[in-house]
Amino acid sequence: MRRARIVGTGSYLPERVLTNRDLEKMVDTNEEWIIARTGIHERRIAAEGEYTSDLAAHASRRALEMAGVAAEDIDLVVVGTITGDFPWPATACLVQEAIGAKNAYAYDVSAACSGFVYALSAAVNAIESGKVKKALVIGAEILSRIIDWTDRNTCVLFGDGAGAVVVEAQEGESGVVSTHLHSDGSYWELLHQAGFGSRTPASREGIDNRTPFLKMQGNEVFKMAVRSLADVAVEALQSNQLTVKDIQLFIPHQANKRILEAYVNVDRYGNTSGASIPIALDEANRNGRIKEGDLVLLDAFGGGFTWGSALLRW
Numbered sequence: 001m002r003r004a005r006i007v008g009t010g011s012y013l014p015e016r017v018l019t020n021r022d023l024e025k026m027v028d029t030n031e032e033w034i035i036a037r038t039g040i041h042e043r044r045i046a047a048e049g050e051y052t053s054d055l056a057a058h059a060s061r062r063a064l065e066m067a068g069v070a071a072e073d074i075d076l077v078v079v080g081t082i083t084g085d086f087p088w089p090a091t092a093c094l095v096q097e098a099i100g101a102k103n104a105y106a107y108d109v110s111a112a113c114s115g116f117v118y119a120l121s122a123a124v125n126a127i128e129s130g131k132v133k134k135a136l137v138i139g140a141e142i143l144s145r146i147i148d149w150t151d152r153n154t155c156v157l158f159g160d161g162a163g164a165v166v167v168e169a170q171e172g173e174s175g176v177v178s179t180h181l182h183s184d185g186s187y188w189e190l191l192h193q194a195g196f197g198s199r200t201p202a203s204r205e206g207i208d209n210r211t212p213f214l215k216m217q218g219n220e221v222f223k224m225a226v227r228s229l230a231d232v233a234v235e236a237l238q239s240n241q242l243t244v245k246d247i248q249l250f251i252p253h254q255a256n257k258r259i260l261e262a263y264v265n266v267d268r269y270g271n272t273s274g275a276s277i278p279i280a281l282d283e284a285n286r287n288g289r290i291k292e293g294d295l296v297l298l299d300a301f302g303g304g305f306t307w308g309s310a311l312l313r314w
């Protein structure tokens with residue numbers, strides 16, 4: 001059976017650490033509230049002059065190195081991001097140029113915190129159809145540039161980072177077993193960034209009204225995130241006739257520790273949106289948490305709303 005198999009993982013976190021104590025000096029918040037309500041202790045912030053494509057390129061080089069694959073041999077670069085270098089061209093094109101993947105086609109996927117799972121699913125489809133042999137799938141975000149740093153409801157939650165995987169067509173049992181994706185656009189307003197799109201084009205009033213920044217109704221999002229992450233995990237198990245006991249590692253999107261009871265790194269990196277799952281996957285892989293033959297379940301939820309899963313046989 002032709003399967004899309006992950007043969008290399010990589011991640012990159014910017015050097016600068018922003019602690020909860022640092023945030024106490026910026027907005028009316030405190031370390032105790034942040035830890036109790038979110039589980040986040042610190043997050044990383046990209047340096048001035050460091051862009052999403054830079055983070056993505058660092059993570060990609062590490063994934064390519066682990067896979068032993070040359071950049072020229074990549075057929076597809078797909079980046080899940082909502083904080084690309086520009087509205088367009090695609091950040092994937094900038095990554096392609098940076099790493100020298102000159103034989104690939106490249107595009108971005110906009111699915112907020114589900115971006116990596118959506119991007120992985122697109123690569124799996126391309127590989128299973130026979131059109132693509134090797135793909136580079138990336139989740140990369142610099143949320144710190146779209147956050148309203150005067151809004152304590154959101155600015156304590158997010159962080160910057162990137163994760164990448166090399167996916168290759170292989171015969172056998174190992175590889176992506178299934179993906180399931182969902183969206184519900186009726187909830188777009190609960191989590192979005194209005195400016196500057198075609199509904200709210202660039203204007204001085206927009207800047208004065210803080211239009212360009214991420215807006216979130218946290219408790220409404222929280223309720224939907226918990227329900228959808230659970231539903232989609234059950235869907236992945238049932239459609240493969242599996243139970244929770246069959247899964248060796250469960251990697252949910254890292255938004256809030258109260259949502260999670262599995263692999264956790266939100267305490268150190270905050271919510272890195274589309275980058276959170278591939279960063280955690282790379283950490284788990286490099287720490288020896290995943291062995292050949294293990295079943296790994298990736299589970300995502302984000303703005304749109306979007307949600308989805310990917311089940312991997314390692």
Ligand code: COA
Nearest residue numbers: 029030033113152153156218219221222225255256301302
């Ligand atoms: N420091 C101190 N107090 C804060 C605060 C902060 N950083 N942010 C909010 N508060 C206050 C609120 O103003 C509110 O005060 P009030 O009761 O006087 O109005 C109180 O804390 C409770 O706010 P609430 O929003 O009900 O808290 P919560 O328990 O729902 O936690 C979030 C808030 C944002 C942490 C939580 O809703 C969450 O994690 N949501 C989902 C995030 C997510 O998953 N996002 C991305 C999905 S991809």
